[in-house]
Amino acid sequence: MPQNRIQNNFASDKNRVLIFDTTLRDGEQSPGATMTHAEKLEIAHLLDEMGVDIIEAGFPIASEGDFQAVSEIAKITKNATICGLSRANIRDIDRAWEAVKHAASPRIHTFIGTSPQHRAIPNLTMDQMAERIHETVTHARNLCDNVQWSPMDATRTEHDYLCRVVEIAIKAGATTINIPDTVGYTAPRESADLIRMLLERVPGADEIIFATHCHNDLGMATANSLAAVEAGARQIECTINGLGERAGNTALEEVVMAMRVRHDIMPFDTKIDTTKIMHISRRVATVSGFPVQFNKAIVGKNAFAHESGIHQDGMLKSADTFEIMRPADIGLAGTSLPLGKHSGRAALRAKMRELGIEMADNQLNDLFVRFKALADRKKEVYDDDLIALVQDADTNE
Numbered sequence: 001m002p003q004n005r006i007q008n009n010f011a012s013d014k015n016r017v018l019i020f021d022t023t024l025r026d027g028e029q030s031p032g033a034t035m036t037h038a039e040k041l042e043i044a045h046l047l048d049e050m051g052v053d054i055i056e057a058g059f060p061i062a063s064e065g066d067f068q069a070v071s072e073i074a075k076i077t078k079n080a081t082i083c084g085l086s087r088a089n090i091r092d093i094d095r096a097w098e099a100v101k102h103a104a105s106p107r108i109h110t111f112i113g114t115s116p117q118h119r120a121i122p123n124l125t126m127d128q129m130a131e132r133i134h135e136t137v138t139h140a141r142n143l144c145d146n147v148q149w150s151p152m153d154a155t156r157t158e159h160d161y162l163c164r165v166v167e168i169a170i171k172a173g174a175t176t177i178n179i180p181d182t183v184g185y186t187a188p189r190e191s192a193d194l195i196r197m198l199l200e201r202v203p204g205a206d207e208i209i210f211a212t213h214c215h216n217d218l219g220m221a222t223a224n225s226l227a228a229v230e231a232g233a234r235q236i237e238c239t240i241n242g243l244g245e246r247a248g249n250t251a252l253e254e255v256v257m258a259m260r261v262r263h264d265i266m267p268f269d270t271k272i273d274t275t276k277i278m279h280i281s282r283r284v285a286t287v288s289g290f291p292v293q294f295n296k297a298i299v300g301k302n303a304f305a306h307e308s309g310i311h312q313d314g315m316l317k318s319a320d321t322f323e324i325m326r327p328a329d330i331g332l333a334g335t336s337l338p339l340g341k342h343s344g345r346a347a348l349r350a351k352m353r354e355l356g357i358e359m360a361d362n363q364l365n366d367l368f369v370r371f372k373a374l375a376d377r378k379k380e381v382y383d384d385d386l387i388a389l390v391q392d393a394d395t396n397e
């Protein structure tokens with residue numbers, strides 16, 4: 001049976017946070033985000049290259065296509081653990097194992113909804129569900145020594161019952177317990193308290209890794225994930241660009257950069273090569289057909305763009321004035337200072353220099369007046385517009 005690589009490596013470093021990427025599973029569950037087989041292989045390769053610890057490659061029972069994609073990713077991935085999702089039944093688990101078993105480091109992830117809202121669906125009593133959890137996790141663990149178990153909708157599950165089923169899953173052999181905020185309902189303090197409560201109350205909790213899996217329905221997925229880590233969770237489940245069901249999942253780029261930029265107050269380490277973030281963000285946007293919103297943290301078009309005069313002037317003097325990260329940290333060529341009606345003389349002069357046009361102060365003042373008039377009519381003034389303004393001035397002289 002393959003060794004549980006992650007558990008073994010992880011034990012020695014208490015501040016190491018594992019990054020579990022589910023772009024190819026939860027991300028692909030966004031209505032309309034379906035990716036082709038070749039696109040999934042490409043994204044898995046990029047995730048592996050950037051240092052993701054675990055790739056949830058799909059839901060093998062869901063379709064023949066998903067099964068094939070997970071199997072292929074399992075065969076070709078070099079570093080990451082490859083995980084396949086399954087519901088809490090033997091057929092699903094066997095299918096997930098069939099798909100991941102060729103990986104150098106395979107993982108089975110099995111789940112069942114434990115909240116009152118979700119227990120009603122399979123029509124199981126609490127005791128029957130507990131028995132099902134014991135049977136299915138035991139079955140998964142007999143196939144694979146790396147088993148993740150998730151009580152779906154954990155954040156709306158009664159605490160006593162949650163502790164009870166988590167203990168059952170640990171005793172049955174789960175090595176990672178994931179705590180999903182399936183409907184994006186929790187808030188940072190509650191997210192932390194839940195992990196702390198489980199660590200304190202559940203026997204054997206210190207032997208396994210707790211994961212946090214947040215959805216963004218109230219815009220708090222990143223904050224909730226980081227709060228869970230501060231309380232002791234050591235795996236964050238996330239997707240590129242926050243792709244995922246409804247309002248999406250925790251965005252990988254946000255949690256990774258938050259822990260890097262604010263390492264002073266969140267001293268947690270991942271092994272993500274952040275300079276690969278921008279490229280994978282663009283590829284996921286393209287293959288999923290989900291464009292990234294302009295003002296999205298880290299990877300949005302405007303995340304490193306400054307239009308107002310005060311900001312541009314500050315940025316031209318020192319990048320520290322209005323940027324807390326360097327564009328190069330995420331693999332972006334540089335800051336952009338788009339020229340618009342809020343821009344000032346300093347940025348206009350810098351742009352003209354960049355275009356190879358040196359101007360005396362009076363020429364620049366004259367250009368500035370005409371540039372402002374144009375900027376009032378146009379959202380953004382491009383290089384060609386500026387060159388035309390200069391040529392107009394030359395002709396009128």
Ligand code: KIV
Nearest residue numbers: 111150152153180182
């Ligand atoms: O959001 C969720 O609860 C899930 C589970 C399958 C882990 O995606």
Ligand code: ZN
Nearest residue numbers: 026180182213
């Ligand atoms: Zn989810």
